[in-house]
């Protein structure tokens with residue numbers, strides 16, 4: 443009898459001929475994320491992925507915490523396994539499991555069997571009945587069957603081997619990371635952009651991040667905060683590269699040359715242009731931001747349209763229709779909230795105009811940007827050549 447983690451996956455099971463590619467990717471991600479937690483065998487078996495510890499001592503809670511963060515997994519069960527598929531094997535596992543549950547004070551149970559190996563001579567219902575009866579006899583007086591509200595739902599899975607468990611922990615859902623192309627996230631130190639990145643990564647898109655840093659107006663701590671946020675999101679993805687782009691000179695130039703009510707928008711458009719170039723350098727197909735309609739002046743519909751107009755790549759804004767409270771809820775769930783609310787300055791807030799334009803006209807913004815024509819290309823190239831890449 444061995445301990446085993448059974449991985450249940452959802453959507454990828456319906457991907458037809460591509461199914462094995464998605465499964466293999468999920469197996470790879472699991473292997474990668476288990477590093478540092480011990481030695482494990484990770485393998486596929488008829489619609490499940492099994493993670494088997496090779497050592498006696500594993501921190502079960504830590505492993506479950508890691509596994510339930512991996513995109514593509516909908517549930518993780520911790521149970522026991524016997525090599526053979528037989529009534530004797532099922533009985534050994536079931537009795538062992540229910541004895542442990544009795545010690546925890548459990549008395550009522552129900553047996554449910556999944557028989558993916560149809561060669562097994564008994565039907566699922568017959569297995570349920572026979573194992574139920576066996577447990578009642580073996581644990582006489584200590585347990586009873588309750589088919590409506592059992593304290594323990596004892597699950598038996600008959601695949602190439604026999605598995606028994608009773609608790610399934612909810613997984614992150616979504617699609618296996620890296621199965622849906624690559625995109626660049628414009629990551630600031632706020633609440634929204636880490637959530638936006640997490641949401642797109644959850645759909646299987648591999649992400650890297652671009653952060654615009656404006657020393658001395660933004661401190662080293664502000665930069666570390668952004669890297670910390672990327673690390674939090676990386677707990678779901680298995681690592682994120684953060685491109686830290688020096689932005690002070692560009693910001694000062696905009697401040698000196700352009701109308702102040704247009705500062706934020708022009709700055710945002712230049713951020714987009716630089717991010718698009720970095721994305722191309724990395725073979726990425728799209729940009730991601732944390733904007734939602736109407737949240738601040740630079741996020742009115744008109745502003746978003748003017749921002750998009752400067753790049754060719756599609757810009758994904760997964761939070762577009764979300765209220766702040768809804769975004770906060772997700773950021774708490776994925777554990778970025780506490781870091782996001784740390785009070786370090788943001789390069790956008792420092793140069794914020796007193797009266798920002800809320801209904802910008804593209805022609806007017808482009809006219810102002812022409813004031814930067816003779817310097818901006820060189821400045822953008824310099825910023826990209828001086829950017830620092832931090833592995834989060």
Ligand SMILES: Nc1ncnc2c1ncn2[C@@H]1O[C@H](COP(=O)(O)OP(=O)(O)OP(=O)(O)O)[C@@H](O)[C@H]1O
Pocket residue numbers: 627628629630631632633634635636652653654655713730731732733737738740741788789790
């Ligand atoms: N310094 C920066 N570096 C990289 N991206 C940025 C930066 N500042 C803003 N962005 C991008 O622009 C979007 C809008 O920024 P803005 O400051 O208007 O919104 P916000 O509500 O503060 O967003 P967030 O909470 O993500 O900071 C952010 O979600 C982010 O994607």
